[in-house]
Amino acid sequence: MKMMFSAAALLLAAALPWDNAQAETVNRNATLNIAYGNRPGTLDPYLTTNNATSDVDRNIFEELFTLNDKFEPVPELVASYTLSDDRKTYTFVLRDGIHFHDGQRLTADDVVASMNRWLAVSTQGKANLPGAQFTKIDDKTVQLTLPAPSLITLNVLADVKNIAAIMPERLIDEANSTKKPVTELVGTGPYKLAEFKQGEYLHLTRNDNYVSRKEPASGLSGEKKADVKDIWFRYITDESTRLAGAMTGEYDIVFNLPKDNIEALSNLPDLSLTRPESGGSLITYLFNKQQGPFANVKLRQAFNLALDVHQTLLAGYSDPRFFVEDPSLGFPEQVDWYSEAGKPYWNQHNLEEARKLVKESGYNGQEVVIIATKEYAELYNLAIVAQQVLKQIGVKSRLDVYDWPTVLQRRQDPKNFDLCALEFSMRQVLHQYPFLDSRARFPGLSNSPEIDTVLDGIKQAHSLKDAKGLVDKLNVLTWQYLPVIVLGRTTPEPVAIKKNVHGYHDLIGPVLWNVTVTQP
Amino acid sequence: MLHNNTRLFFWGGVLVAIVLLSFCSSLFSPYDAYSIDPLSRLKPPDAAHWFGTDNFGRDLFVRVAVAVRVSLSVGAAVALIAGFTGLTVGLLCAWFRPLDLILMRVCDGLFAFPSLLLAIAIVGVLGPNIANVVLALSLVYVPSIARVIRGAAMVVKEKNFIEALRAQGASSGRIIWLHLLPNVISPLIVQVTWVFSVAILTEAALSFLGSGVPAPTPSLGNLLLEGKAVIFTAWWMTFFPGIAIVLLILALNIIGDDLRDGAEPGLKALPVRVMRQLKKGAQRG
Amino acid sequence: MADPLDEPHLLRVNNLQVSFATPKGVVTPVRDVSFHVGRHETLGIIGESGCGKSVTAQALMGLLTPRTSRVDGEIILSGERLDVLSSGTRRRRSGRDIAMIFQDPLSSLNPVFTIGFQIEESLRLHTSLKRQQRREKVISLLEQVGIPEPARCASAYPHELSGGMRQRVMIAIAVSNSPSLLIADEPTTALDATIQAQILDLLDDIKRQSAMGIVIITHDLSVVARLCQRVVVLYAGQVVEETDVVTLFQHPRHPYTRALLAARPSAGREPKSRLDEIRGSVPALDALPQGCAFAGRCSRATTRCLEDSPPLRMLGGATHQVRCWYAENTGSPS
């Protein structure tokens, strides 16, 4: 995987901080201009697993736990913690001297309010910590009680997409009473929100009162320096525009580079193409399982039967460098979660059988609504492919194109879509993929008691090694029930970074707080 | 004279060639405009794919041909619907005063909208599909046709023979269809030609904005939108649809201009032969 | 450049020929026209419409579009060949040495500029007068051409004035730089009869007050009778008769001239309709006959007239020229 990008890796090596940082001075007043491909809908971290939200929110908010560069949960706002012998009660002691952006001191009340709301409204909390409860012990101690032991509790608390952000109690109370998303973003992170102009830009500015952990930085954990003063996420939804901006040096960092044109960037003198060391996303077709034609599992299977994974991914992602064809829910480096049990169901490309199955399913000519956005070119391409495949097996379809926030909003309602191409960022545990568990109530609304049971079984196992059989079973069930079709996964996406920007890292999203900008 | 006719024949030929190519593309190319073939995506033009392939490996020649067909059909549909409606409204307005007051106010109101804006709004609200595009564009261009027809019909209406016909007791319908109609045909043709080319341009703009003909149906605007995404690496995806639309519109505009000039003769260019003769000082008589 | 003193005439036109390019081919509305005008002299050029008199005037002024027209022959003003000058140099002579009054005063003034501006522009181009002096000159010019409230008129726009007033303004513009030659192209045609008389009076005044040579182009014999000393009769782009005004009226030699005179309304005689008197019409420029251009309409035309084009011949004194084979044979008009 990595050697394919050897050229980019070389460029990355050339850009590593220690090579030339000495000769240049770090600019503490620097501004980081980021070209970002899609606009967040809500910024409330509890309500979405969307990258556009989490990539911003991780700078503003902190969690009790977060991930290190080995994807292990480690304490962030927690100073120390204990687990009871029955593995059902966690006690967390909070760090001292932490203040919110509004100047209020962080207390146990804030944590209890935040975490209980998160447990109640987030897909992660609902699916993976059902029945859990946070309570206050004293001003700096809180307790989490679980109905049953779970292997994955800390992983879930450290979720990087559906961030369990700690916010002031007053904002949580307000959100709870109005039943609306949090609109005022106040956290404890190294950056605070200065301005959000919907659709245009989001401006973060350094939190000068930030109190960092002292451990060396690792993944999302450890020291956060915030050397850059201002960070601007500029929402450039058109990919050629982003590419052009990268070429002309308008932006310091450009995400979501158009795959077809990426070569255009490889020879530019003041730009490097960086590819994160790990990560990637599952590439899926998400079905609406509750209503519409795909509520019928046979039609889902027929569509799956018809798919030619290689062709589909090639159409979506341009070049085999950018994807891996694989039926597993887990990534290969996640040894305990990786499973090839689903392989027989995957990539069959059997149009004949598929057409037969469509007939068997009793499909009555109803139009399948594919919901798509042009803001993610790859997903849009996948939607076009899906339309073509459906045509081949005699299923009518229509493409509804919206902007990304609207897709996010519309897909909440099962009436609005039948099929949607989606990526899911790599997760530490399979439970964090929201499309599996019916309790997550993720759009598309899975409802497979078998899958739920297996998920619970894994949680309650003593170790992941013991759960190996269940993981295989989970893969098979997923391929039979088809909440989504897993086509494969993306390789970590290249990012274009100016050469005077150093220390960029990625862990399921950009890590910006240890980035420095130097002046020659 | 000859000079002008050459130009008309040339561009008429271009138009006919484009139309023929687009409607008979299947004779020249074995490919289908919709079949995805990712293995041969973004291939530059070669012997197999004359215009190259797009980002789904679809043959661009066939895509452009179908797109021209779609654009022409949209243009023709709009020209016909708007032409017919505009003709009817214009004639009725010219003939019946009370109707004129109401319908012309409506036309004035619709005319006040910038046309692309109104079309975008209508398609945006109704949802993008070909029928809505045709509907929106027709609605947008009816007022201008109706106005011209009304004006031309009013002139005829004031003429004596119409008075005489009325005195003889000819019915309104008879006068309108037998006497007003033939007299407004010439301005109608000029207007309809104009609407035809403008509708094609507007449809392209709508599709380019994603509010026109929905994917995967190719239209010239769609293709250009797709081409824009890969403009740095796959020039052919912008170039060929671009050339197609420019040639098409150029041909329609030039033919339309000549039609209009034919309708109202003005300054004509002097033949080269005469100019040469004048320079030589050739004398006669 | 010739010494002006060697040149007895103010204006000499030798073998003037004007051709135009038209979509149908090249036509030549003025063919081999020669005449001269002396200082203090007023020459009338007379003929039906389409005979080439206005084209002659425009050729003299250099107003013909160079690209679509061709002017051959010599135009000599005060001993200087105008036809060989560059268009820019020639334009600088216009309005200073040679000026023109046009037929239609209603359309000959620019509607978007004030009268004062349009007169002043001519002064600004050809004199070194200061702004204030120019203003004063404008007022005095307007007074000179008989405009009642000159100051008010100067700040008015053309459409605010009547036709007669406008023609006075045109005359003011023409004479503003005291040109040596003034060409008046049908100066009264577009005006009412009473106004016509006033304008003719004005021209008469101006003529008497200055040393200008004047060329008056008209189809109206009464204008000729009133103002001119000598007359050139044009027919189908050619001079058919040239003589002094007295001879013309008393002893016209060319059948065309005689027909013109006969068509003139005069005291005690019912005017005959011109159509009645001169049958047919001027031959089309692209279909000129082989012989005499007038032969088709001439009651006395012979085979010779139809076959050979007659030359312009001296007749009697050195001042009478006629283009007719039978000029000597014609009796006096009765």
Next chain:
Amino acid sequence: MKWFLFHRLMALLPVLFVVSLVVFCLVHLAPGDPVLVILGNDASPQDIATLRQQMGLDQPLLAQFVRWFGAVISGDLGHSLFLNASVTDLFMQHLAPTMSLALYALAIALTFGLAGGVVSAWQHGRLADRVIRSLATFGMSVPGFLLGLFLIFVFAVRLRWFPVVGYRSTNDDGLLNLWYLTLPAIALGFRIAALISRMTRAVMLDVLQENYINTARAKGVPESLVLLRHTLKNALIPVLTICGESFASLVTGTIVIESVFGIPGIGSLIVDSIERRDFTVIQGVVLLITVCYVLINLLVDVLSYLADPRLSVEGSEN
């Protein structure tokens, strides 16, 4: 003059009425219940009832229109369904880029259109005229967005003379603003330049046939001044009218050009609103632009009325 203005303003009333009626119908055109369209299908019955009442949907259509019209007259165009802002605010926020682009494009179009038209009329029938006329015919046939793509490709990507896309506010740096807007303004203005040049040429040729042009020449006015002073001033009035009409194509042109060049103006607002199905914004923006357009045409009428001495005096006489 007063009468003229009064007359024109009165004629405007029915137009504006029809315009607002059409705009009102826009949302009601949308398939399905407007409340569901606005709130989305997942709205709670309570929200639906509230909005239905707010919008007065329980009343007859005529009453609804009267009510909506009243609100519009008082400047209330409603709120965006997606963004936390009123339609008027959104419009004002996005106005600056569009206006600077439109004005810049108009300036370019006027400069090149007039120059081209004058040269074309002056060189009538010669090479320069033919070249300019061919360019103009071409300009009328190239969609602005295609020209925009071409300009980006040549001048921004290959030659790197201009930024590829983007927009800088005039508040930051006026010159930078112009620099960013140059390519879009050319792409937008080209068609109008073509239009103006054709119009100017035709009108100039007509004017050059006028007798007063010969008067000027006979006065000795040099040919350059004949063209620029005596001819052009007369030709300007119809050209001014064209400029007014061009505003429509400028405004609608910006919608497309903004999307090519990534300029956050009214066009982007409309396109985004359509992608979001943000009907109140679409409705409001269409109404505002159309009213602007109508008013600008009125302004142009008044200006050409003032520019032509013949008209203003005739008016006063009558």
